[in-house]
Amino acid sequence: MNSSITAGIQGINEMTAIHENMPSYRKHDIAVHTSAPKEFAIHCRIPEWIMSEAKIYVNGSLQENTAESGRFYAIRRTWMDGDQVSVILPIGIRFVPLPDDGSIGAFRYGPEVLAGIGETERILHAEKDDIASEVEMENEREWGSWRFFFKTVNQDPAIPMRRIRDIGYEPFQIYFKVKGRSTANHS
Structure with missing residues (x-):
């Protein structure tokens, strides 16, 4: 998907032109x-x-x-x-619970594990029947290439997420405890 024509000129390649997202x-x-x-x-x-x-x-x-x-x-x-x-x-985002505890699990984008970037361990508040919908792809491009950036939704503050292979030296979390969202928190 790389669409650089030269070091000084950026263009949109054929695949990028076909797919807006x-x-x-x-x-x-x-x-x-x-x-x-x-x-x-x-x-x-x-x-x-x-x-x-x-x-x-x-x-x-x-x-x-x-x-x-x-x-x-x-x-x-x-x-x-x-x-x-x-x-x-x-391909898409999936929540994969631990075999012995369905309230703890990790997120994947296809075959790749996603990691939450942050200094402290976070607990997610989500509906138990659709935990995967708490993470979305940011769907941004850098020139003609898509970036694999993800983030949580309905969490305060949001948790930025990356594919585990894209993590450098920043602290991260792979497994998340999920607690049900109370009806008082729905807006």
């Missing part, structure tokens, strides 16, 4: 190169972190919608040079 999916393209037509299977792993069904295309034609992450999805056919497989994986 960061797409809610990840797309992976696989190009087949073979010297002659050949029958074999391509196995695509569907990850458990997808937010809805994945879509699998061969040469632009939809082959399958699937959310089954327990096995690889196999595409068996006679492949020609230049055939293309596209896998579209819906």
Whole structure:
């Protein structure tokens, strides 16, 4: 998504021009190169972190919608040079509770763990049935590239969040205790 044309001129590349905001999916393209037509299977792993069904295309034609992450999805056919497989994986923010205590958990954006930036440990006040909605992507761009900045909503003060791999030396928190919001606090 980097759209720098030169060090002094910034432009918008094709992908950035198509999407005003960061797409809610990840797309992976696989190009087949073979010297002659050949029958074999391509196995695509569907990850458990997808937010809805994945879509699998061969040469632009939809082959399958699937959310089954327990096995690889196999595409068996006679492949020609230049055939293309596209896998579209819906991505989003999810709250992952601890197995033994559903009131404590971490946030993920797809496969990546999010960390709250801050000097002190924070408790989140949220509705228990939709904890993930307490975190949103800031959806900002720096030139033509999207930045992976997140923040809590309905928390006072808000907690800035980053992917764990983007954390430097600042103090952070991964696991959050969640307490239900009382009806008096709704506004």
